[in-house]
Amino acid sequence: MTTKALKDIPANDPLKSEDLKPLIDKAIAENKDRPGAVMLVLNEVQSKIGHVSPCMQVYIAQNLNVPLGQVHGVVTFYSFFKTKPRGKHTIKFCLGTACYVAGTPQLVEKAKQMLNIGLGDTTPDGQITLEECRCVGACSQAPVVVVNEEVQGKLRPNKFPQVLKKVQG
Amino acid sequence: MPFYRSHILVCVDPECLAKGAHDVVDALQDELVAQGLLEEIQVLETSRIGSCSDGPEMMVYPEGVHYVGMTADDVPFLVEEHFLKGRIVEKFREVHKAVVDEELGPLRPKEVRVVLRNCGEIDPMNIEDYLAVDGYQALGKVIGEMTPEQVIDEVTKSGLRGRGGAGFPAGRKWGLTRQVPGDIKYMVCNADEGDPGAFMNRRVLEGDPHSVIEGMIIGAYAVGASYGYIYCRAEYPLAVETLNVAIAQAREFGFLGNNILGTDFNFDLEVRVGAGAFVCGEETALMASIMGQRGEPRPRPPFPSVKGVWGKPSNNNNVETYANVPQIILKGADWYASMGTERSKGTKTFAVGGNVAKPGLIEVPMGITLREIIFDVAGGIKDGRQYKAVQTGGPMGGCLTAEHLDLPLDYEALTQAGSMMGSGGLVVMDETSCMVDIARFFMDFTQAESCGKCTPCRVGTRRILELLQKICDGKGQHGDIEKLEDLCHEVAKNSLCGLGQGAPNPVLSTLKHFRHEYEAHVYEKKCPAKVCRNLIHFEIQAPTCTGCMVCARNCPVEAISGERRQAHVIDINKCIRCGICMQVCNFNAVSVLS
Numbered sequence: 001m002t003t004k005a006l007k008d009i010p011a012n013d014p015l016k017s018e019d020l021k022p023l024i025d026k027a028i029a030e031n032k033d034r035p036g037a038v039m040l041v042l043n044e045v046q047s048k049i050g051h052v053s054p055c056m057q058v059y060i061a062q063n064l065n066v067p068l069g070q071v072h073g074v075v076t077f078y079s080f081f082k083t084k085p086r087g088k089h090t091i092k093f094c095l096g097t098a099c100y101v102a103g104t105p106q107l108v109e110k111a112k113q114m115l116n117i118g119l120g121d122t123t124p125d126g127q128i129t130l131e132e133c134r135c136v137g138a139c140s141q142a143p144v145v146v147v148n149e150e151v152q153g154k155l156r157p158n159k160f161p162q163v164l165k166k167v168q169g
Numbered sequence: 170m171p172f173y174r175s176h177i178l179v180c181v182d183p184e185c186l187a188k189g190a191h192d193v194v195d196a197l198q199d200e201l202v203a204q205g206l207l208e209e210i211q212v213l214e215t216s217r218i219g220s221c222s223d224g225p226e227m228m229v230y231p232e233g234v235h236y237v238g239m240t241a242d243d244v245p246f247l248v249e250e251h252f253l254k255g256r257i258v259e260k261f262r263e264v265h266k267a268v269v270d271e272e273l274g275p276l277r278p279k280e281v282r283v284v285l286r287n288c289g290e291i292d293p294m295n296i297e298d299y300l301a302v303d304g305y306q307a308l309g310k311v312i313g314e315m316t317p318e319q320v321i322d323e324v325t326k327s328g329l330r331g332r333g334g335a336g337f338p339a340g341r342k343w344g345l346t347r348q349v350p351g352d353i354k355y356m357v358c359n360a361d362e363g364d365p366g367a368f369m370n371r372r373v374l375e376g377d378p379h380s381v382i383e384g385m386i387i388g389a390y391a392v393g394a395s396y397g398y399i400y401c402r403a404e405y406p407l408a409v410e411t412l413n414v415a416i417a418q419a420r421e422f423g424f425l426g427n428n429i430l431g432t433d434f435n436f437d438l439e440v441r442v443g444a445g446a447f448v449c450g451e452e453t454a455l456m457a458s459i460m461g462q463r464g465e466p467r468p469r470p471p472f473p474s475v476k477g478v479w480g481k482p483s484n485n486n487n488v489e490t491y492a493n494v495p496q497i498i499l500k501g502a503d504w505y506a507s508m509g510t511e512r513s514k515g516t517k518t519f520a521v522g523g524n525v526a527k528p529g530l531i532e533v534p535m536g537i538t539l540r541e542i543i544f545d546v547a548g549g550i551k552d553g554r555q556y557k558a559v560q561t562g563g564p565m566g567g568c569l570t571a572e573h574l575d576l577p578l579d580y581e582a583l584t585q586a587g588s589m590m591g592s593g594g595l596v597v598m599d600e601t602s603c604m605v606d607i608a609r610f611f612m613d614f615t616q617a618e619s620c621g622k623c624t625p626c627r628v629g630t631r632r633i634l635e636l637l638q639k640i641c642d643g644k645g646q647h648g649d650i651e652k653l654e655d656l657c658h659e660v661a662k663n664s665l666c667g668l669g670q671g672a673p674n675p676v677l678s679t680l681k682h683f684r685h686e687y688e689a690h691v692y693e694k695k696c697p698a699k700v701c702r703n704l705i706h707f708e709i710q711a712p713t714c715t716g717c718m719v720c721a722r723n724c725p726v727e728a729i730s731g732e733r734r735q736a737h738v739i740d741i742n743k744c745i746r747c748g749i750c751m752q753v754c755n756f757n758a759v760s761v762l763s
Contacts, residue, residue, distance in 0.1 A: 035479065036441070036461035043403070043442055070462065077463040077620070078444030080403050096365035097560065097596045098522040100610055109747045113725035134445065136404055137368030138183035139522035140222055140529050149406070151183040158723050158753040 009055045023048045024056065028063045037064055038074055042081060051082040087122040087129035089167045092146040096135030102142035110157040114164060128167060173211040175252065178228040178289065181214040184221035189240060193225045196244035206252055216375040218289035219263060220529030228289060235263035279546055281508065283516045284492045285532045288376030293411050296418040299379040305424055307495035311387050312430050317347060320391040324494065326502035328514030333359055333487035334562065334591040336580035346392040346474040346484040355483040356389045356397035358491055359455055363402060363447040364563025365614065367594030369518035370488040372530055374408035378415035382438065384491030386424060387498060389436040392484050397438040400455050403445055412440045447618035451666045452485045465622045466666035489518060509535030513579030521547045523597040524554065540574040543597055554599040562591025564611040565671025567678030587678045603700035604683040605690055608676045609637040615672040626669030629660035633676060643703040645691035654680060699761045702746040706762055711736035713758035720750035720759065
């Protein structure tokens with residue numbers, strides 16, 4: 001089954017990309033012999049490429065010589081691993097207690113309305129993904145959004161358009 | 170090695186970064202170049218200088234002057250005044266502000282810093298800074314003068330208990346792992362600080378990684394371990410980076426690797442990064458994750474001390490526990506045991522957040538009361554509102570009310586009061602927080618983070634969440650509260666790991682202390698704190714409304730109408746009760762009714 005699945009790799013899969021496939025191979029080669037390699041490889045691939053597609057999971061399982069079930073199991077268990085590509089920019093809303101109390105729900109509402117997408121979705125042009133995330137530990141700045149890697153705090157809904165404008169450039 | 174006459178430490182915690190700390194660093198570099206001071210003054214990035222609430226913050230040594238609240242534009246002036254003219258710029262000086270804040274309460278007067286002693290004082294990326302503050306001396310003492318048994322005795326005598334929440338005596342755990350026969354043993358450090366509202370461990374890892382590493386090496390010597398893992402959550406990229414740098418430096422200086430300090434003791438260490446699963450803070454799940462598997466807990470026994478990573482005896486402690494160890498060895502068990510209460514010794518870090526005037530990270534002796542923490546150390550409730558409750562122990566903990574304010578904080582007292590120590594998050598709530606909604610929030614968290622392995626937790630948390638949602642939506646019926654109570658007891662009793670066993674705690678403790686709020690939701694269809702959307706509506710007070718149109722512009726569903734300079738009206742049928750209008754109104758003209 002696994003070989004069959006690898007035959008029909010969609011054209012836009014990172015496995016078909018000349019730039020991205022070496023990154024996957026590198027992650028596998030560097031970690032193959034370390035104990036607990038599945039997490040190490042997946043973490044590396046996720047952070048470099050941004051998602052782990054079904055074909056990539058098959059490829060990683062084959063090359064690490066572990067059952068596909070284990071790779072798929074790990075990918076679906078941890079919230080950091082995504083199976084679909086994300087937008088160029090991600091806006092994450094912190095759902096920690098302090099942020100929740102300080103008004104994250106209102107921010108989410110505003111963002112959804114402005115972009116016309118839900119949490120976890122990407123805009124049709126592939127630019128922005130809205131996500132929720134667990135507490136980033138910047139509680140005294142609540143409510144907090146994480147734009148790409150940058151934390152922005154004490155955000156009120158009426159300031160959200162500025163955040164968006166900055167991202168869209 | 171270059172010799173600098175002065176060092177500037179700039180805080181790069183998320184809070185300060187959000188306020189432009191990087192811009193300040195860049196501006197400092199530029200200005201030092203422009204003034205030709207680059208050879209004399211060094212700029213370093215660190216974490217935790219102050220509370221970050223007035224950031225960006227910086228500390229200038231050797232003077233020890235603490236500046237806050239500057240922007241990149243202020244930097245040229247600051248550099249000229251301080252470094253060229255040698256005058257301290259009072260405008261940005263933190264001491265100056267502290268005097269102003271004195272009316273709110275003395276600035277963190279009851280703090281005792283053991284774990285946080287180096288955070289913001291030293292450059293975490295430079296091992297020499299740590300060596301200068303007696304770093305790795307405890308390790309030298311242990312390896313040179315003490316047998317493993319003596320180390321375990323000393324830690325046991327100090328009364329240090331696991332800071333991850335359960336409070337198992339650290340010395341006893343080390344002793345257990347040592348006794349288990351086995352050629353290979355592992356040290357594991359739990360840095361998967363997942364509780365929302367807790368960030369104590371992040372600060373320690375980012376600001377003083379070597380104290381954790383040294384604690385682990387000492388532990389490894391005591392239990393006879395040869396390899397170690399620090400399991401850090403993926404949400405803390407800076408902590409992971411700092412740790413990796415620190416480990417490499419420790420290896421270079423001979424504190425890690427083979428023949429440590431010239432003896433035949435070998436120990437090495439690596440960081441493993443999580444991938445966003447809260448349950449991995451449970452020790453058996455954490456070890457499964459290290460082994461590259463789904464982070465699902467398994468029944469204990471066998472405990473990790475007997476069968477842990479790769480099936481070998483493994484000793485698992487949390488970041489704060491390890492960070493305490495070097496100080497205990499250096500200053501002695503008696504010194505440590507002199508702080509705290511009868512059964513809980515030493516200090517504890519807490520992340521105080523929520524509706525307090527001065528949120529942030531604190532470290533206080535065990536046995537301090539909630540009142541002291543909230544009103545003396547954290548400056549009381551924000552905006553002069555009323556204290557209502559404090560959530561301790563994160564999503565598995567419980568809430569404590571006004572009657573618990575004078576409870577001395579230690580492991581036993583908190584458990585007795587129906588909460589728990591947890592890792593140390595304290596979220597303070599005032600009268601604007603709805604306790605049913607808070608319980609629903611925590612249940613939403615635990616339900617999503619339940620790994621799904623055991624039925625009571627997987628199904629039970631979902632059913633509890635559904636009941637809570639129903640009550641918040643104003644659809645609660647007679648008998649729902651009792652059903653909720655029963656279900657909570659069942660889930661707590663029958664779940665496999667701490668996540669499921671603790672998940673009902675927020676519901677049970679809010680039911681215990683705020684049952685009237687639940688009853689108001691169910692029987693009167695009212696939300697006393699005016700939070701639950703289906704039970705409230707918003708109104709614009711015509712006399713106060715200036716017709717500035719800010720609310721109308723921000724309303725996501727265009728439910729607000731009205732002409733400029735005339736009072737606006739909310740269409741209740743269109744309104745989705747998101748509360749944005751109330752938040753953005755500059756004249757407090759929007760009120761909420763239940």
